[in-house]
Amino acid sequence: MSTTNPTTAGDSLQKSSLHAPPPTVTPFTIAAVAVVALTAAVSYYALIWLFAYIYPNGASGLFTALFVALWLAALIPLIPAVQAMGRSQKANALLRSHDVVGARHHAALGREAALTSMGYSAAILVLATLVAFVSTKDGAIASTFLRPAFIAQAFSDVLAAFWVNVRVALGAEVLVLVLGLGIAIMRMLPGRAGRPLRVLAILYTDIFRAIPGIIVLYLVGFGLSLAEVPFFKDLPPIWLAIFALTLTYSAYVAEVYRAGLDSIHRSQWAAARSLGLSYPQALRTVIIPQAVRRVIPPLLNDFIGLQKDTALIGVMGVIDAFTQSRLIGSAVFNLSPVTVVAIIFVVVTIPQSRFVDRMLEKDQARQRSGSS
Amino acid sequence: MHFLQIRDLHKSYGSLEILKGVTLDVARHEVVCLIGASGSGKSTLLRCINALEPIDSGTILVNGDQVTGLGVDLNALRRNVGIVFQSYNLFPHMSVLKNITLAPTMVGGVSKEAAEQRALELLEKIGLRNKAGSFPDALSGGQQQRVAIVRAMAMDPQVLLLDEITAALDPELVGDVLEMIRELAVDGLTMLLATHEMGFAREVASQVCFLHQGKILERGTPQQVFENPQEERTQQFLSRVIQAGRL
Numbered sequence: 173m174s175t176t177n178p179t180t181a182g183d184s185l186q187k188s189s190l191h192a193p194p195p196t197v198t199p200f201t202i203a204a205v206a207v208v209a210l211t212a213a214v215s216y217y218a219l220i221w222l223f224a225y226i227y228p229n230g231a232s233g234l235f236t237a238l239f240v241a242l243w244l245a246a247l248i249p250l251i252p253a254v255q256a257m258g259r260s261q262k263a264n265a266l267l268r269s270h271d272v273v274g275a276r277h278h279a280a281l282g283r284e285a286a287l288t289s290m291g292y293s294a295a296i297l298v299l300a301t302l303v304a305f306v307s308t309k310d311g312a313i314a315s316t317f318l319r320p321a322f323i324a325q326a327f328s329d330v331l332a333a334f335w336v337n338v339r340v341a342l343g344a345e346v347l348v349l350v351l352g353l354g355i356a357i358m359r360m361l362p363g364r365a366g367r368p369l370r371v372l373a374i375l376y377t378d379i380f381r382a383i384p385g386i387i388v389l390y391l392v393g394f395g396l397s398l399a400e401v402p403f404f405k406d407l408p409p410i411w412l413a414i415f416a417l418t419l420t421y422s423a424y425v426a427e428v429y430r431a432g433l434d435s436i437h438r439s440q441w442a443a444a445r446s447l448g449l450s451y452p453q454a455l456r457t458v459i460i461p462q463a464v465r466r467v468i469p470p471l472l473n474d475f476i477g478l479q480k481d482t483a484l485i486g487v488m489g490v491i492d493a494f495t496q497s498r499l500i501g502s503a504v505f506n507l508s509p510v511t512v513v514a515i516i517f518v519v520v521t522i523p524q525s526r527f528v529d530r531m532l533e534k535d536q537a538r539q540r541s542g543s544s
Numbered sequence: 545m546h547f548l549q550i551r552d553l554h555k556s557y558g559s560l561e562i563l564k565g566v567t568l569d570v571a572r573h574e575v576v577c578l579i580g581a582s583g584s585g586k587s588t589l590l591r592c593i594n595a596l597e598p599i600d601s602g603t604i605l606v607n608g609d610q611v612t613g614l615g616v617d618l619n620a621l622r623r624n625v626g627i628v629f630q631s632y633n634l635f636p637h638m639s640v641l642k643n644i645t646l647a648p649t650m651v652g653g654v655s656k657e658a659a660e661q662r663a664l665e666l667l668e669k670i671g672l673r674n675k676a677g678s679f680p681d682a683l684s685g686g687q688q689q690r691v692a693i694v695r696a697m698a699m700d701p702q703v704l705l706l707d708e709i710t711a712a713l714d715p716e717l718v719g720d721v722l723e724m725i726r727e728l729a730v731d732g733l734t735m736l737l738a739t740h741e742m743g744f745a746r747e748v749a750s751q752v753c754f755l756h757q758g759k760i761l762e763r764g765t766p767q768q769v770f771e772n773p774q775e776e777r778t779q780q781f782l783s784r785v786i787q788a789g790r791l
Contacts, residue, residue: 443633447647448623462637
């Protein structure tokens, strides 16, 4: 058996034999059994604590059956681990009778089975650790963050206040789409005449990406009315919130648009201009539509950021879902109402990501299949 | 008077001079083939005529009107001078029909209905009418290039520039595209084409120009240039082409 040794580099390439026997599977099987054993121990305590929290009055028959069933489920990865042991023994036996090809076959299957066992065990281990963490100390963590009674009590008020977040987010998103594109186009105006506007666009994106959103909200929310700026001083606070978030997010979205516009190949410009289209015509019909399609995913990313930042508008005195939940939370001295806001944000955000995935798939399928 | 007159055209990219004084006359209904090695300036010359590249010095006249210098209406120039590119450059987000009708409706003052009818007629001629609703990505390279030619022809250009339009195509797709150019030549369209298809150039060209390092080194009828080249460089270029089995 020849093996390469990197410490003694020679003049010629070293090749190992293609007929080499397989490396032993034993360490893999031992590791797999060890991970399963650790998982069994952690999930045992996790289940004990969890059931003690849920059924503080002690065991019933159903309790014991459920406990055993869940614990056994956590031990399912033992099955591939045992299979790996069998394969390992078989490989060793074949190797003794000089069947290298057969030994390799069984060793490979044994390694695969051992790794599968470890993969599933590790996932269960992570979940069991989480359960143990949440239910330890008689569920102290769970009752602080997830007490069902407080969640039910706060839900309707928090959901009603969330309507404010929705309106601010939608309003800002519409304005950001327009203003962001305007700034991106300003930044790519051609020639010497466009230079001052290009510089202005760069300054805008640099400055508003630098200022933390919460500070812009604070300054706009109190500053514009304090200074009695005409028009703005009479706006309701929710409009000031939309205005402030638009200022911040237009800078990000302008950069996203710019990346999209830059990514359209020069040849598309050449083709459009060569047909006699003017610069604005080529931009509008050929460049922008292609650029926008490309930037939809990063655009949505920024929109999710914007939606989450609507939780900051409390600093300017608007009662949004987060502010409302904190009010309820401090009244009952428990964080479960705030968890409600977190859950609402998750529920609202996930479908948006899936929607855009589907939209992009459809658009690509349409361009490929050829039916309009 | 020649339809297209190019006088002492110079063009550099930075310190690299691509065109070093090109002078060329193209009469109406003439088909001029530009041949020469890669980097000899064929593509640059075509892009300069369409004003896609600004020139450094020299003049270009189309139909007697000077189209170089400041203040020229480039969009008007391009409506009369069409160009087809090596990489087709169709608009991938538009159907074939929309690709063809975009310029006529947007800058040609044609109604949508009239433009679509004419586009469908042109597609019919090349047997691609059933692809009108398709998007470019669903078409083969040869089909895309023929659509690109139709797109340029939909503006009724007075001269058509073709920039190595078969260079990116698989060999079996070249024939259809060349057939289309052949028909345009028979119809009397003025064309200026950069090409590596020597057999085709010999067949359709009324004038062949050999470019070498930014200058037209030799010009003449196909018979003169291909069968009895005078310049040593032309002879070398053609013998290499023959070695490669392309003539």
